[in-house]
Amino acid sequence: MSTATPENVTSTTTATTATTPEDTPVFSVEGLWKVFGSKAHRVPADPELASLAPAELRARTGCTAAVRDVSFDVRKGEVFVVMGLSGSGKSTLVRCLTRLIEPTAGSIAIDGEDVRAMDKTRLRELRRHRAAMVFQHFGLLPHRTVLDNVAYGLEIQGVGKAERRERAAEVVAKVGLEGMEHRRPGQLSGGQRQRVGLARALAVDPEVLLFDEPFSALDPLIRRDMQEEVVRLHREEGRTMVFITHDLSEALKLGDRIALMRDGAVVQLGTPEEIVGSPADDYVREFVRDVPREQVMTVRSAMRAASADETGSGPAIAPDATVSEAIEAVARTGSPARVMEGGRCLGVVDHERLLGVVAGTQQGAAAGSAHSAAAAGAENRSAAGAEKSKEVA
Structure with missing residues (x-):
């Protein structure tokens, strides 16, 4: 939903980066393990066992490592997507964040507070007030109306009836269900029921929303509508979201950043x-092989330094414009497009470089411009993050 600049290129070591109180991550996860089986705690503690492939680990110990040495930060206001195929560990991971599943090893913090050290009272407060979960299976109460289902979390919190119904009505309207307040779940379509589940999570005004493959059971058109709903809510509210999915197109559409998992590890x-x-x-290369690059890559990856006679002519586009948008602009005018930010020309993109990005042969701006130096630094940092990801895997 937003595109990284060189200043916010990620690595898997962000959990250890020094922060100020203003930019403390909402969630900070470091060295997280979840192992199922007898004597599970010995797996993370033993480097030899920890390095075994899943099949070897099961054969040697009878244990399954669903989450293997995972580290990441979730920044305030971002949509952080955890993506992977079935059995990759993504749903186990998100449940560990609020200890719906107890981690085996590692650390989890929310706003700097140690989640693993929370007692039952503090943990209950975390789940009720700070991190709300939206599941694939809606879990609605069939005998309650839409309004009362949405208000249920507020009722658990002890909010008075009049206030909770008023707040629930506001959220019902926000998710597009106005006029359906008095229907029961059995009278709703799958997409409408999922909107009720989303509204119920929003009603308690959580700091972060945790989505566990919430749309995977919906029909494709309804699923697309719900994805647009998440995009709209994030744009309007800027709420922090952690979104679990096995669908690459969904991850690319929704995510500010994506953690791609395989066999419990972030690759x-x-x-x-x-x-x-x-x-x-x-593995990642195969995953993204069929993605239309021009729909994802931005002109930052294609621009070159502008010559003196190019800075004042040609169509102007933003640095976060997609390559597809730039191709249209260049084709329409027949001249290179200027990449403009704050009234300053950062560079230009032409037909040849744009097609190079589409073909996968153009990876960054040409050397020689100030931007190309910044882009090279960003690529180095990204490569370092990728190497760390391989170590995690």
């Missing part, structure tokens, strides 16, 4: 553009 963490443009390994 790459980065923006959609970084993952599509610079896959960390053959």
